[in-house]
Amino acid sequence: VVTYTTLIDGLGKAGKLEEAVSLLREMEKQGCEPSVVTYSSLMASFARRDQLEESLSFYDEMIRKGCIPDVATYSLVINCLCRSNDVEKALEAFGRMKEESWEPSLGIYKTLLDALVRDEKIHLALQIFHELEGSSLVPDTFVYNVVVNGLVKSNRVDEACKMVDSMKSRNISPDLITYSSLLDGLGKAGRLEEAFSVFTKMSEEGCEPDVVAYTSLMDVLGKGGKINHALTIFRTMTKKNIAPDAVTYSSLLDSLGKEGRVKEAQEIKRIRFLANQENP
RNA sequence: UAGAUUGGAGC
Numbered sequence: 001v002v003t004y005t006t007l008i009d010g011l012g013k014a015g016k017l018e019e020a021v022s023l024l025r026e027m028e029k030q031g032c033e034p035s036v037v038t039y040s041s042l043m044a045s046f047a048r049r050d051q052l053e054e055s056l057s058f059y060d061e062m063i064r065k066g067c068i069p070d071v072a073t074y075s076l077v078i079n080c081l082c083r084s085n086d087v088e089k090a091l092e093a094f095g096r097m098k099e100e101s102w103e104p105s106l107g108i109y110k111t112l113l114d115a116l117v118r119d120e121k122i123h124l125a126l127q128i129f130h131e132l133e134g135s136s137l138v139p140d141t142f143v144y145n146v147v148v149n150g151l152v153k154s155n156r157v158d159e160a161c162k163m164v165d166s167m168k169s170r171n172i173s174p175d176l177i178t179y180s181s182l183l184d185g186l187g188k189a190g191r192l193e194e195a196f197s198v199f200t201k202m203s204e205e206g207c208e209p210d211v212v213a214y215t216s217l218m219d220v221l222g223k224g225g226k227i228n229h230a231l232t233i234f235r236t237m238t239k240k241n242i243a244p245d246a247v248t249y250s251s252l253l254d255s256l257g258k259e260g261r262v263k264e265a266q267e268i269k270r271i272r273f274l275a276n277q278e279n280p
Numbered sequence: 281u282a283g284a285u286u287g288g289a290g291c
Binding site: 005008009012035036037038039040041042043044045047048070072073075076078079080082083105107108109110111112113114115117141142143144145146147148149150152176177178179180181182183184210211212213214215216217218219220222245246247248249250251252253254255 | 281282283284285286287288289290291
């Protein structure tokens with residue numbers, strides 16, 4: 001079994017999926033029962049190449065054959081289901097693994113929380129997050145970021161701010177992504193002053209704003225009628241040698257267009273053209 | 281078998 005599994009794993013990692021599957025059939029024909037590792041390895045190989053349904057089909061197959069899934073298998077199943085936007089089934093699998101007394105990993109929580117946020121199920125996400133807090137796992141910046149982003153996307157910016165406070169009090173450092181989410185949320189809620197103060201504070205705390213943070217700030221300023229301020233930020237960004245990207249231009253041009261600022265829009269387009277010339 | 285998952289615009 002181990003020999004076959006090792007070979008199947010090797011084939012799968014090399015992207016030779018059909019060959020891996022034929023070897024599985026071959027080992028069965030030889031009366032060799034594939035193990036949970038064999039199936040999980042195949043699932044991982046298919047998932048790696050975005051063949052989610054195929055990956056899940058091996059899960060079904062192992063269950064049919066009475067093979068018991070382990071944590072790694074569940075992790076793969078939940079990943080696949082979340083990536084196919086089937087959060088309900090992912091939650092079911094999550095419930096099943098807990099019933100079977102498997103300890104979900106932090107990675108599983110991250111995947112599941114993110115999927116819930118994308119599916120606009122913030123309530124469930126918070127519930128799962130609570131569960132995580134009650135477990136022996138230690139949440140990291142990444143998990144907090146997922147939840148902060150979820151709160152922001154559901155227009156619950158105050159709770160997002162509280163979440164950031166609570167991570168600090170637990171000595172989990174907010175990072176560039178945490179602050180960018182928060183800045184974006186505050187800005188989209190029309191709280192421009194606070195958004196700007198997050199922007200200032202982040203550099204003070206050693207998180208230098210990147211192109212995403214700058215763009216986000218400019219975007220909310222532009223949409224909030226502070227287009228001149230947005231243009232100032234654009235210049236600051238250039239001075240700091242942070243290259244605007246396609247999203248930066250698109251956001252700025254959109255705001256300028258809506259305000260009828262044709263001259264400035266032309267100027268920005270010229271800058272974009274020149275930048276594209278230099279950096280094709 | 282250890283993968284996958286977090287922030288910005290328009291459409």
